[in-house]
Amino acid sequence: MTNLNCFGRHRRRTAPQNSGSRNELFSPPLHSRINGWSLPLHGFQLVAWLIYCFMAIVGFGVYVPLLPAPWSFAAYALIGTAFVLHLVTHVVAVTIDPADVSVRRRKDYSSPMPVFDNSKHQHVIHNLHCTLCEVDVEPKAKHCSTCNKCIADFDHHCKWLNNCVGGRNYWFFFITISSAVIGMILLILVVLFVFIEHYVNPAVLRTAPQFQSKTVCVSKS
Structure with missing residues (x-):
């Protein structure tokens, strides 16, 4: 069993002194990671940012503009707040050294x-x-x-953040997850509404100014 001497000079000793070469006593030395931006970046981290960008572009560029007023304004406010809050807390949780x-x-x-x-x-x-x-x-x-x-106050190592979750960034991590869940639920509700109205009453989805201008152009032609 490893003998750890906390009061000796060689505090990094993890095996008996007579075990042979130094390579048998230590794992290969590496630099400690500072935060989630330290290289190498994890694949899950890149996937998380791609999903966020895709959802923001599709949500605010396609589905939310189809909603009739005042639902479109409410969707912009609520979903926008969730997405901005997620972005800020996500960056903070990744940047903090835990x-x-x-x-x-x-x-x-x-x-x-x-x-x-x-x-x-x-x-x-x-x-x-x-x-x-x-x-x-x-x-x-x-x-x-x-x-x-x-x-400090270790919880787990999050591959999506490429950083550990501890006492210093736990609440930022919690808000990141909560805002992502809330934003996804709201966006799913918008998508369901658009699909239902597309088959039930598609005229409701053509109230945006750009659709009105196209309708006028078609009628004049």
Whole structure:
């Protein structure tokens, strides 16, 4: 079993000293991630932004303009608020560094450090001290193997944000998810209304000024 000595000089030791070469004691060192913008970007992160852009273009460019007044104004206000709120909180949740305060005070992201590997390290935090980050951490902190640093009030590592969700960005993450759900529900209601009215009463969907001008042009011709 790994012997972690929190009071010795070699705090990053994760195996007995007589185990052989240094490569057997450490995982390959890598730089810790600062936030969700740190390279490499995750595929889910790119997919999330593509979906957001697609929904915004289709919703505000196709479906919402088809609604009759005053429903169109209400849809612009409600769905627009949800989309803007999602955009702001999404960017903030990705940008915030959720690391433990001791890790952020160190500000040594330029230096590579060993990577947490479950097969080599049964645990890296012992007596509130991380043997990889070499700092004392808070009770609810956890070392994330993906971000390669200790996260304060760790909840989970979100691939859609490409960032950890912890105490510093949890509520921004929560608002991001909530606004996305609300915006999608409202947009789905608009799409259902448009499809139903298309077969029941299509004239209701032709109240926008651009449709009126086309109707006048057709009648004059």
